[in-house]
Amino acid sequence: QLHSPMGFVGSLPGVGTELFQGSPEFKAVSRLRTVTVECEEARMVVTVKKDLFATGHLVKASDLSLGPQKCSFIKDGMGIAVVFEVQLHDCGNVLKMTDDHLIYSTQLAYAPTPLENLPIVRTNGAVVPIHCFYPRKLNVSSNAIKPTWIPFFSSISTEERLAFSLHLMNDDFSKVRDSNIYYLGDVVHIEASVITANHMPLLLFIDSCVATLTPDKDSSPRYPIIDYHGCLVDGRSEDSSSAFRLPRPSSDKLRFDLDAFRFYKDARTIIYITCHLKVTAVDQAPDSANKACSFKYGNEWTPLEGEANICSCCEMKNCGLASKQQDGRWRRAVASELGKFGMTKWEEKTIGPLVILDARSE
Template structure:
């Protein structure tokens, strides 16, 4: 897979380096079609005269250089307190003369997340600052900080599918064996007209997420969000975790009394599906971030929704489940949690580990394709939101 990615990236123009101070909120600054990056931090500090974090988006790796005067206060942070990505990778080199720390990692290393759009590949990771305890355990002198980092690369039509699994999946119904589908999740702004940054959320806000499937053919498809789980790191096996969508398309987060999470009706297109999630955080998490892993499925558009392929939200006014399309009876299993036939039945207890269903192939009789897609990290501001502690989740 790594060699395939390198081959694909060699087809692109060399990346142009762009870096911004962690307190710069100029989200729109981009250097496309070259690679670009941004970094941001929510702590209200004066901007340092130097750029505390500089990111180089190279062909097969990213290089992050961090000045130890991270907050511009003159106090140097401990090198051991800095790590890269959810995997907490250590630095690769130090420069004592300039008081800088450098991290070098492959684009798929250290737990980075790749988002694929029709035009680009977006690699997301984090610079973590987790200060060591003070000599006196009764006091705290510094707060943890998370600085998101992005590298954007233009996509070409001949990108190797082996480089971007599991987001690519084959469709075997009426398409040729070479046909591939592109599944994606996008975090959208309030009116769904454009993508929005992953940072700056507070408890009480709403995440607008749009799921899509694209193919170069003209075969009509209908997309479903089979399941989604939130966790503190990428992947469906992370712990703790919290189920947002479960039981083959039931938005179970909306069943809770303190949420309004739901699918959006009507769909914008058959091959797209929108849903809103009330922002939450995991209790005891000092980083204030979440990753969301969703299992997406595509079926022929002419096939009617059924209990295995549906999009159901809880209608609080009527105290019942309602589908985006199809008859209401396809949602009846959302309450019992038994939506699959006994031969394919999976867990019914929402606290059991969410099954890891990776890149999956189907034979010609399956007539569907599916893939796992990760979105995140979604970062919450330290300021208390309107919902206060009501947005905390303790599942898992």
């Protein structure tokens, strides 16, 4: 059983590459080990020796490509090797699952072209299957591997800061989910929390959340899930039942359900979710700048707590700051308390990658 990511060059039963096994060129490349793959956290690095068939004749780098999308190399090693670096979800890579592993598969293609416009070639083409295996469950206590390729949650806890965190949870929110794999039609359960230690009681809010295809929250495409200081805008869609969970379990936790989705016309199957978490004084009444509003209860915007009118700005998509008097009071109180310990009252947290697969067949 694999406990860390591992690469494999060659055909595997059930992974859809058996048709290449009869190719003498493929057998030669596999035997000669002139193609190697290194499987990293979020990408694969494929190195191809230019003496691909160990005959002394070097192939042209431009005749090599990776994957159905024919991605090109990023480095030509001056007569020795050609290097490809691709993200796991790029270049048309195929994702398959077993009980224990995620398998990302692609293929190296060699398509010889004539030299100097001559009408002949001297080698056959070749297609070499390439696979990266990633264990679906990793022992996070092991010092041998840091499983950052699947950072299910992100949290920071030091003596100098509040400990904000964001977790994927199981269906009843009783524990952190042990897998990041979902199917279209599934519900993603997310819990935000903050550890306040022995300091003043604080009320946690999710100011915003955005989904992206990379860990960079500003990358494109991007899809807002929560916006306008706590409006769960994904729930406004007719095909969505996303909403904050009632009731709030405690002042330092906030939960919401999110219908699984993928980006339209994009073959990539993973997403990252980045949320802006913040706290207010627990005795401050929720307002338009500090709220948790869902749309699905009664087909209108409804707050998790507080007066109903604090959510009216969600429909207008314009939720400014609350009254300066009220805002100033809690800002002074919270800032004073947290300032004693050098703490911040907000933080951005990211979970991902979430692997979103096609809907389960009936």
